[in-house]
Amino acid sequence: MTSVEITEYRIEHLRDRLAREETAVLGVRVETHGARVVVRGWVPDEQCRSAVLRLAGEELAGLDWYDDLTVSHPAPPDRAEELS
Amino acid sequence: MIRVAAVGDIHLGPDSAGLLRPAFDTLGTCADVLLLAGDLTRHGTPEEARVVAAEVAGLPVPVVAVLGNHDYQSDREQDVTRELRAAGVHVLDGEGIALDLAGTRVGIAGTKGFCGGFAGRSGSEFGEPEMKAFIRHSRRCAEALGRALGELGGAACALRIALTHFAPVPDTLAGEPREIYPFLGSYLLAEAMDEQGADLAVHGHAHLGTEHGMTAGGIRVRNVAMPVIDRAFAVYHLPVDGDAPPVPDGHTGSRPG
Numbered sequence: 001m002t003s004v005e006i007t008e009y010r011i012e013h014l015r016d017r018l019a020r021e022e023t024a025v026l027g028v029r030v031e032t033h034g035a036r037v038v039v040r041g042w043v044p045d046e047q048c049r050s051a052v053l054r055l056a057g058e059e060l061a062g063l064d065w066y067d068d069l070t071v072s073h074p075a076p077p078d079r080a081e082e083l084s
Numbered sequence: 085m086i087r088v089a090a091v092g093d094i095h096l097g098p099d100s101a102g103l104l105r106p107a108f109d110t111l112g113t114c115a116d117v118l119l120l121a122g123d124l125t126r127h128g129t130p131e132e133a134r135v136v137a138a139e140v141a142g143l144p145v146p147v148v149a150v151l152g153n154h155d156y157q158s159d160r161e162q163d164v165t166r167e168l169r170a171a172g173v174h175v176l177d178g179e180g181i182a183l184d185l186a187g188t189r190v191g192i193a194g195t196k197g198f199c200g201g202f203a204g205r206s207g208s209e210f211g212e213p214e215m216k217a218f219i220r221h222s223r224r225c226a227e228a229l230g231r232a233l234g235e236l237g238g239a240a241c242a243l244r245i246a247l248t249h250f251a252p253v254p255d256t257l258a259g260e261p262r263e264i265y266p267f268l269g270s271y272l273l274a275e276a277m278d279e280q281g282a283d284l285a286v287h288g289h290a291h292l293g294t295e296h297g298m299t300a301g302g303i304r305v306r307n308v309a310m311p312v313i314d315r316a317f318a319v320y321h322l323p324v325d326g327d328a329p330p331v332p333d334g335h336t337g338s339r340p341g
Binding site (some may be wrong): 075 | 094106107157319322
């Protein structure tokens, strides 16, 4: 098996691209879950989500992978915390 | 009572214009100040910084910010700072500012901070030049934060807040992989806060962490990374000496000076 085929190296290559390319995300986790790879975490908007999925599709091609991404919908708070 | 709004890790890009403004426009009714805990941009470009600046320009409350690691990515942090300051944002880099908020003098000390790890599991300023420089940067950020808090203490501030991007305690990292804790913060920040005193510490950076934590000396710590608080900003009500005590809820606590 070559390094190109080893899943953990491919995961790190994806994480490296997620950080360096237009997405600039460090907080998205990419890890094996059973026999599959999961891409999960928070992204600031739909454009970023699309870019993350595109990069994942490129780097994880041929692997069984799925995503569980959350897109930000920033609303004003409905409460405050009282610090006594 | 002072109402502190805070958020970090908003990660605005060129397509984000207007995303947060509707929520920020409500600040006048619920807060006295807005703190931005770094990672305001994605790549740290002036273009992205202008988007951030437009989101906070002309708000009815003062805005105080520190930069985060993303804001350094393009080696344009000075330009990012300049864009934010042009919009009236107080950008702190190892310094403090005293603001008169609702008749109370409130001091805010800010630094990006850096990583290195937490007590018992931290790096040392030892060995290769790269390793020494890594830890030295963290130490210098913490020292500057401590100096700023000390100066604010001497400036008759009724309340003092420590604003950082990196985390001062591991409590608020719960949810992150433990293996990366040393890249998420440094105990040196908490040590500086505990030595000089603060009423609240606010940070970001750890998207998978939790909101609530506390330093060993008892200072409340809040991780306000937007993915953590899951709203445009969090609001904390800080009592000022002389305020009526809150309705008892069965808990007791003390506030370090």
